[in-house]
Amino acid sequence: MTTKTNQGNYFEDFRIGQQLVHATPRTVTEGDVALYTALYGPRFVVQSSAVAAMDIGFEDAPVDDLLVFHVAFGKTVPDVSLNAVANLGYADGRFGVPVYAGDTIRTVSEVIGLKENSNGKTGVVYVRSRAVNQRDEMVVDYVRWVMVNKKDHSKPAPETVVPDLPAVVAPESLRLPVGLNLEGYDFAGAGSSFCWEDYAVGEKIDHVDGMTIEEAEHMMATRLYQNTAKVHFNQFEQAKGRFGKRLIYGGHVISLARALSFNGLENAFKVVAINAGSHCNPTFAGDTIHAWTEVLGTYEIHERHDLGALRLRTVATKDKPCADFPYKDADGKYDPQVVLDFDYTVLMPRRAV
Amino acid sequence: MTTKTNQGNYFEDFRIGQQLVHATPRTVTEGDVALYTALYGPRFVVQSSAVAAMDIGFEDAPVDDLLVFHVAFGKTVPDVSLNAVANLGYADGRFGVPVYAGDTIRTVSEVIGLKENSNGKTGVVYVRSRAVNQRDEMVVDYVRWVMVNKKDHSKPAPETVVPDLPAVVAPESLRLPVGLNLEGYDFAGAGSSFCWEDYAVGEKIDHVDGMTIEEAEHMMATRLYQNTAKVHFNQFEQAKGRFGKRLIYGGHVISLARALSFNGLENAFKVVAINAGSHCNPTFAGDTIHAWTEVLGTYEIHERHDLGALRLRTVATKDKPCADFPYKDADGKYDPQVVLDFDYTVLMPRRAV
Amino acid sequence: MTTKTNQGNYFEDFRIGQQLVHATPRTVTEGDVALYTALYGPRFVVQSSAVAAMDIGFEDAPVDDLLVFHVAFGKTVPDVSLNAVANLGYADGRFGVPVYAGDTIRTVSEVIGLKENSNGKTGVVYVRSRAVNQRDEMVVDYVRWVMVNKKDHSKPAPETVVPDLPAVVAPESLRLPVGLNLEGYDFAGAGSSFCWEDYAVGEKIDHVDGMTIEEAEHMMATRLYQNTAKVHFNQFEQAKGRFGKRLIYGGHVISLARALSFNGLENAFKVVAINAGSHCNPTFAGDTIHAWTEVLGTYEIHERHDLGALRLRTVATKDKPCADFPYKDADGKYDPQVVLDFDYTVLMPRRAV
Incomplete structure (x- = not known):
């Protein structure tokens, strides 16, 4: 037997400032987009219709932001989280x-934090991953942090470095697509007339529908990424x-929740930031995912007078409808059927004056 | 909680002449076509080979007619049948x-018939849906009619309007693709030398093969649409x-039956009309679909000397082979294992003189 | 009932020298490529990234060689193996x-061998299939041979012709893509720095990972082909x-094994020959496939100083990890959990001097 196979990195293999050039660059195509539609059923008009996208200044229908995220994330797994115990945040x-069909994505990560746990057997690794x-x-x-096993428990702990991370991506640092002009936005095609002005901080929306996950689906999705x-x-x-x-890959649940959120957030046409996220409980095939959203900002x-941003918390549950917005108990502990707590920022058209 | 989510229309919400502009326009791509192939396994040469398609005057391999139908139909669901009890016809x-890969489809419907049921709790809604x-x-x-729940049973019944619908689409009103010329038709590539002249009214064909449906498959298909x-x-x-x-979405069974019908109808290269259709019994994952066809016209x-049309009835069953053409009993009631009765018109090349 | 349906050929229907022009030509698209990725999860950089492919002289990301094989193979089934008892080799x-997205593939076969079995009920048919x-x-x-049923046992046996087939495709007869130049090969993107020089005859590699097969997956794959x-x-x-x-279609297991083999053979960027192959035991949904490889040559x-070839044996098992390289027992009989024994030749970059 040779040792040509990738064993992944263990906690003691990471160094602050280390650059990880991840395999495998990936050309994203219309085939990936069709599979994404088949796996989650998203209906946001800008990603669904090239005509609607070009009417507001895109070159073509953009690839769904979360599909881009999953492809970028997938590349980091062999180097960052093959020996991970948990994906922490x-x-x-x-x-x-x-990203348009035909673009090729690759990802590079930098280790920006390390903190060995007191048991001496695991540690937390923080990486900033950048896909281009x-x-x-x-x-x-984006930054994510994971708990990774040590292989050799006798190795000394590294100096603890915990990066200073913002609780929310500042609105002024959001990147908008160049040339975007919402004047031509197709509200009828989008399926709702609710604009940015119609959403208020504290408002909660039950997305009503439920979607059951099959083994073949989450495996096909995860291999696609x-x-x-x-x-x-x-x-x-x-x-x-x-x-x-x-x-089930946590990102699969994020995409399901985003697709379910269409019912009530039809015009949230683009994700521009991920502020925070937590996979609160594991998800398995057979689980039926529901979701609700609270407007956080x-x-x-x-x-810009044509669009605004909303900061949202979308919570997904398994086998539990969301009419009463299940979340945490009095002690701040997640309801055992809550599987995702996702804090992100979207763009939405403003009402034409 | 807000009421931003779509609750769908109830029977009392429909009005004769009402126009429903459906979300979401959809750009159909080569990715959708590949998924359609993976989900049903169609082998009709014109949809499978761009070369074969262009040899008879298409610009490219056309998107399967039933995929176009499902996409057009899918758009109507949130407005027409979210509160439907049954899809009647x-x-x-x-x-x-x-339709070619890259085209963007959208659908508009008009309410053309309303008939409240005598129980006062449901009614039949007729819509003509037009996809462009x-x-x-x-x-x-096409026209379809569905039985829809009333929400408020105290609302008065609307005036009954039942549209006058043809039993069959008249051959002279069929639309042929511009530039079609069957002289270059690839019979060898199509897998059969049987021409339009070889089919006779009353002839029945058992399509022999069976295909079992999985949950992941019908859900991926239905989300794709x-x-x-x-x-x-x-x-x-x-x-x-x-x-x-x-x-299972009734259209999933239509596409399975059409794919199975290849074995015996190899040269039925294009569906041009849907005359009638009935989803006779429900279909579930685990069911194995078989099909047989009768030539109705x-x-x-x-x-045109290069092609003709055939009116066909394709019947699909679950867990029942079709060697003896299962259909209805003496009282005209469908065999409980018949799940589809589909009356449609196809084009077929004529024999070169 | 008519006899328009394809009953397939029986042993007595084949003749030495017979040409079989198979239906259905098939345009391969980016949609097929995306499905292939979703079904198996391959990560070889040349097929994954158009940029990496063009950097070494391809016109675009080439379609995976095994996807090409499966499409070419699928066409032969209705004429060659519909009444087959076993796929022998x-x-x-x-x-x-x-092959690039947009190319149209069709297959023609020639019968090159016939040998009736002594029971008079079956025979072996050898065909050379050529896809263009x-x-x-x-x-x-490629050549394959299958055991096919006789329909009419009274038909006399044909003269026995067994073709003389090479045990291995000679290296000098391998076809290299025109314009290939590995100088620009992206080792970082490929995920490994191991070159052709790093592999030695007799070396065995356990590919470590396991992949469970679902019904929906293998059926979608097989219909796609x-x-x-x-x-x-x-x-x-x-x-x-x-x-x-x-x-499960044996080719599904070949593709899974090839995808698993990435872990240890990252730079085996192209399959150029299939020397031999055996589906040793049947595979079913629920089985978890593992794989190991031995370098045979x-x-x-x-x-060429930029690349070399490796002859490999990749063995796949079901529900059995491959750390101890399960294969055959002392009598030369396959371990009952070995499902594939695949002998093929790949290209790999050489070390830059």
């Missing part, structure tokens, strides 16, 4: 130039483990 | 200009209902 | 010009048979 995520297109333009840039985390694919191995079954965008 | 369906491409050219136009009918996706809710499981096409 | 397989693109350039050419073999799709019929369940390529 996201912060400071910003989407850059739109074939012209080296940033398409998405070239995400190699073993727990999603290997039932032979998982059968012996804690849950007895395959775990409404932001004007500098010098 | 189709009539007067005509396909227009071919980005140049406003008709791609498919952006069809939002709840009964297809939510096992948590369906578990409490009459069947205890998710219902053979039509010459005005001034 | 492959030999002398060579890949030709690269729309410019009649060869894309893949327009492969019509009944045993893969019809649970109603299979329930009554020997295994009680649907059999290392070949220099005439006048």
Whole structure:
């Protein structure tokens, strides 16, 4: 046997400032977009219709922001999280130039934080991952932190460095697609006349619908993103483990929740930031995902009268409708059926004066 | 909670002459076509090979007519049938200009009939739906009627209007793609030498093969069409209902039956009309679909010596082979394993003289 | 009932020298490529990134060689193996010009061998199948032999002809894509720095990961290839048979094994030959596939200093990790959990001097 196979990095393999050039660059195509539609059923008009997209200044229908995120994320798995125990959080995520079918995405990460746990067996690794297109333009840039196993427990702990991360991406630092002009926005095609002005901080929306997940679906999605985390694919191995079954990639639930959120957020036509995110409980095939959203903030965008931004919390549950907005108990502990707590910022057209 | 979510229309919300501009326009791509192939396995040469298609005058391989139908149909669901009890029938369906990858489809419906049921709790709504491409050219136009719940039973019944619908789309009103010339038709590539002249009224063909449906397949298909009918996706809710499981979109069965019908109808290269259709019994994951076809009519096409039309009835069954052509009993009641009775018109090349 | 349906050929229908022009030509698209990625999760950089592909002289990201093989193979099923009892072997397989999205593939086969079995009820048919693109350039050419039922046992046995087939495709007869120049090869993007020089004959690599197969996945794959073999799709019929369940297309396992082999063979960027192959045991949904590879040969390529070839044996198992390289017992009988023994030749970059 040779050691040509990738064993992944262990906690002691990471160094502050280390650059990880991830395999495999990936040309995103109309085929990926069709699969994304088949897997989640999104209906946001700008991603669905090239005509609607070009009417507001895109070159073509842009690839769904979360599909871009999943492809960018997938690349980081073999180097960052193959030996991870848990995906702990996201912060400071910003989407850059739109991705169109035909663009090639690659991802580079930098280790920006390390903190060994007191048990000496695991540690937390913080990385900033930056995905760019074939012209080296940033398409998405975000921080995530994961708990990773140590292989050699005798290795000394590194100096603790915990990065200072913003609780929310500042509205003034959001990147808008160049040439965007919402005057031509197709409200009828979008399926709702609700504008940025119609949403108020504290407002909660139950997205009503539920979507059951099948094994074939989450595995096809996760392979599409070239995400190699073993727990999603290997039932032979998982059968012996804690849950007895395959775990679903957390990003699959994010995309399902975003697709469900169309019912009530029809005009949230673009995700521009990921402020925070937590996969609160594991999800398995057979679970039915529901979702609700709370408006956390409404932001004007500098010098723009055609659009504004909304900061949203979308919460997804398994096997639990969301009419009463399940979230946390009095002690701040997540309801056991809450599987996702996702804090992000979207663009929405403003009402034409 | 806000009421921003779409609750769908109830029977009392419809008015004769009402125009429903449906969300969401949809650019159909090569990705959708590949998924359609993966989901049903069609092998008709004109849709499979761009070379074969261009050899008879298409600009490219046309998108399968039924994929166009499903996309057009999916758009109507949130406005027409979200609160429907049953999909009762189709009539007067005509396909227009071919759809190619890259075209954007949108659908508008008009309410053309209303009839409240005697129980005062439901009513039948007739709509004519017209889907067009980005140049406003008709791609498919059809009538369907559905039974829809009333929300407020105290609302008075509307005046009854039942549209006068043809039993069959007249051959002289069929739309042929401009520039079609079957002289270059690839019989060898198509897999059969049987021509329009070889089919006779009354002839029955058992399509032999069977295809089992999985949950992941019908849900991916139905999401691909952006069809939002709840009964297809939510096992948590369906578990409490009459069947205890998710219902399969009737159109999924139409496409399976059409793909199975290749074996015996290899040269039926284009669907040009939907005369009638009935989803006779529900279909569930695990069911194995078989199909048989009866030739109902053979039509010459005005001034065309290269092609003719066949009116066909294709019947699909679940868990029942079709060697003895299962259909209705002596009282005219469908065999409980018949799930589809589909009456449509196809084009077929004529024998070169 | 008419006899318009294809009943497939029986052993007595084949003649030495017979040409079989297979239906259906198939335009391969970016949609097919995306599905292939979703179904198997391959990560070889040249097929994943158009940029990486063009950097070494391809016109675009080439379509995965095995996807080309499956499409070419699928066409032969209705004429060659619809009444087959077993797929016995492959030999002398060579890949030709690269296939790009948009190319149209068709396949023609010639019967090159016939041998009736002593029971008089079955016989072995050898066919050479040649798939070409729309410019009649060869894309893949291979021999396979299958055991086929006789329909009429009274028919006399044909003269026995067994073709003389090479055990391995000679390195000097391999076809390299025109214009290939590995100087620009993206090792970082490919995920490994191991070159052709780093692999030695006899070396074994455990590819570590396991992948569980779902019914929806193998059926979608097999339909995508327009492969019509009944045993893969019809649970109603299979329930009554020997295994009680649907059999998985052997090619599905080849593609899974190749995708798993990325972990240890990252730079094996192109399959150029299929020397031999055996589907040792049946595979079913629910099985978890693992794989290991032995290097059988290392070949220099005439006048090329930028690349070499490796002859590999990749063995796939079901529900059995491959750390100890399961294969055959002392009597030469396959381990019952070995499902594939695949002997093929790949190209790999050489180390820059």
